[in-house]
Amino acid sequence: MHSLSRRKxxxxxxxxxxxxxxxxxxxxxxxxxxxxxxxxxxxxxSHAIAFTKALNAASPDAVYDGYKVVAAYxxxxxxxxxxxxxxxxxxxxxxxxxxxxxxSIKELLGKTDVILLETNDGRLHLEQALEVFKAGKxxxxxxxxAASLSDTLKIYEASKKYNIPIFTASSLRYIKGIxxxxxxxxxxxxxxxxxxxxxxxxxxxxxxIHGVETLYTVMGTGCKSVTRVNTPNTDIVVGxxxxxxxxxxxxxxxxxxxxxxxxxxxxxxxxxxxxxxxxPLLVDIIKYFxxxxxxxxxxxxxxxxxxxxxxxxxxxxxxxxxxxxxVLAKAGKK
Numbered sequence: 001m002h003s004l005s006r007r008k009x010x011x012x013x014x015x016x017x018x019x020x021x022x023x024x025x026x027x028x029x030x031x032x033x034x035x036x037x038x039x040x041x042x043x044x045x046s047h048a049i050a051f052t053k054a055l056n057a058a059s060p061d062a063v064y065d066g067y068k069v070v071a072a073y074x075x076x077x078x079x080x081x082x083x084x085x086x087x088x089x090x091x092x093x094x095x096x097x098x099x100x101x102x103x104s105i106k107e108l109l110g111k112t113d114v115i116l117l118e119t120n121d122g123r124l125h126l127e128q129a130l131e132v133f134k135a136g137k138x139x140x141x142x143x144x145x146a147a148s149l150s151d152t153l154k155i156y157e158a159s160k161k162y163n164i165p166i167f168t169a170s171s172l173r174y175i176k177g178i179x180x181x182x183x184x185x186x187x188x189x190x191x192x193x194x195x196x197x198x199x200x201x202x203x204x205x206x207x208x209i210h211g212v213e214t215l216y217t218v219m220g221t222g223c224k225s226v227t228r229v230n231t232p233n234t235d236i237v238v239g240x241x242x243x244x245x246x247x248x249x250x251x252x253x254x255x256x257x258x259x260x261x262x263x264x265x266x267x268x269x270x271x272x273x274x275x276x277x278x279x280p281l282l283v284d285i286i287k288y289f290x291x292x293x294x295x296x297x298x299x300x301x302x303x304x305x306x307x308x309x310x311x312x313x314x315x316x317x318x319x320x321x322x323x324x325x326x327v328l329a330k331a332g333k334k
Contacts (some may be wrong), residue, residue, distance in 0.1 A: 035114075038068060038289075039069070039111065042073070042120065043094065048116070071108050080200055133161075143169070149306060165293075171280070172193065172214045172275065182267075190262050195211070196253060207251075208249070215248075234250065240321075302328075310327045
């Protein structure tokens with residue numbers, strides 16, 4: 001009798017375990033909870049793959065709070081070869097991670113709650129973002145927020161009109177060493193990153209933005225004018241802030257790609273780097289999706305793009321000093 005009871009207990013325990021396992025499996029098949037279905041616009045950048053791998057992992061980090069990529073509209077650049085050639089392979093990669101491929105942004109919006117606008121081609125961002133705004137959904141816009149200062153301003157105007165704050169940032173905002181900087185004590189900074197050129201975008205909007213965003217992360221807003229030195233292999237941009245501080249950005253087009261900088265503070269010089277990966281940015285993206293609060297203000301992002309546009313204007317004028325106010329005024333009229 002004792003032996004029968006023991007076998008019955010073991011059987012009941014085992015079947016209970018199977019039941020719990022089945023529940024977990026069915027829960028996984030059911031997909032993310034309401035409000036946590038994430039859609040991607042644009043499978044022409046490695047960022048889309050990196051984010052999906054993190055969110056749709058078999059055992060994702062709890063910090064992502066159950067958000068999962070459920071669908072993607074793959075386009076995306078149509079004429080930037082380095083981007084378009086990635087799309088077929090990236091489609092297959094995300095499908096293996098359980099992501100449905102859809103034929104339009106409208107269809108995507110009907111299946112998702114929040115959006116990662118990942119299209120590598122900033123020329124398409126205004127048009128694509130407007131569809132998301134009209135659907136009333138929160139959206140992260142990957143760099144560059146747009147391929148012109150004028151479109152950048154229009155995207156933020158639409159954000160106000162539809163009362164939907166947007167988050168945009170380079171992952172270099174989270175470069176290692178940033179966390180130890182007391183920004184109130186920053187006296188100046190020099191940052192660097194690759195500044196590969198793409199003919200469809202203003203010089204720094206395509207890639208140099210990484211180093212420029214690192215500069216702004218430590219310096220904050222308030223730059224009044226910039227001067228640019230340009231050679232085929234290197235750009236150096238010197239910004240003068242309103243409080244007299246200076247910040248410089250060096251963009252490189254030869255040698256090994258690298259990111260970093262030096263921050264000059266009241267307590268001594270601090271070194272930035274190496275690159276910290278995509279995860280710190282993704283953590284902030286999820287926080288934004290949950291709360292609607294943006295970690296980077298519209299004013300800062302707009303100034304970053306004005307800084308880069310003023311640097312282009314300085315190049316056109318042979319290295320003369322150009323004010324950010326002048327390029328903002330010009331862009332606002334377009």
